[in-house]
């Protein structure tokens with residue numbers, strides 16, 4: 001293998017090594033990568049391309065959409081809806097699922113995405129990204145329906161994200177470990193720069209939005225209090241804290257050097273299980289983290305085992321270094337007992 005093989009070569013070698021990767025899935029992954037390259041180009045142009053600021057609209061979840069949320073969503077749709085590899089798409093920014101238009105051949109796969117993660121960071125030039133998840137369309141022979149997308153994360157066939165930061169980085173799993181590709185801006189190719197990424201099981205770094213502390217449940221408060229107590233506390237070591245407010249950047253840091261990320265349920269909107277979306281954010285990130293030897297739960301159960309009941313379902317998220325995630329999960333389970 002060349003020192004930095006391009007994405008296509010990596011995919012073909014995965015296929016040869018026994019990963020189930022048919023021609024449609026191969027095209028899908030290439031297409032998502034090239035859509036991310038285009039989104040990344042818009043991000044880099046920023047004010048020069050007039051892509052910053054609010055779009056003046058709201059998505060189905062009542063969140064104000066930024067111009068880039070909409071642009072990224074459109075780029076992903078335009079790139080994917082004609083190629084014969086997809087049956088349909090679902091996005092954080094679309095109310096309903098989008099079948100491939102009848103004028104184009106339909107494929108076997110479903111693509112789910114958070115087109116632009118970390119929207120609050122767009123206008124301040126902080127890392128943002130695109131998160132994606134791929135499922136197989138159930139073979140029921142009837143037209144595409146929203147229920148086709150309601151599969152537990154354990155059934156994903158591919159998942160990843162593209163981080164638009166100081167470098168543009170594509171991170172991917174096909175169920176055999178996690179690989180990272182860096183965009184070579186000189187020729188526009190994603191090349192393999194790291195394989196077999198492993199998250200250390202222990203960490204001294206946690207990520208949570210501390211401003212919500214007064215709204216947390218007791219197990220989360222206990223865990224963070226113990227971290228804050230440092231060397232003198234029950235953990236016997238000092239912890240550091242990081243919070244980018246772009247899940248994609250926080251998860252990338254954890255894949256690179258370990259840590260724990262939490263966006264738990266809180267009392268602000270008690271009817272919502274959490275802020276993050278199960279299908280577009282939690283499932284793909286949880287699979288990546290598990291594939292890198294980490295763990296991901298909603299505080300009580302494995303995220304990848306959750307049967308989704310609706311498209312835009314939310315979930316509490318605790319993911320990262322295995323021993324820390326286990327600890328937070330045990331604190332919840334002890335509280336429930």
Ligand SMILES: O=P(O)(O)OC[C@H]1O[C@](O)(COP(=O)(O)O)[C@@H](O)[C@@H]1O
Nearest residue numbers: 116117118119120209245246247248
């Ligand atoms: O602003 P808060 O409450 O800290 O939330 C930050 C979280 O919200 C998100 O930005 C949600 O993603 P979107 O930008 O796709 O809505 C996560 O990326 C991040 O972890």
Ligand SMILES: [Mg+2]
Nearest residue numbers: 114117118281
């Ligand atoms: Mg997001």
Ligand SMILES: [Mg+2]
Nearest residue numbers: 092114116117
């Ligand atoms: Mg988003």
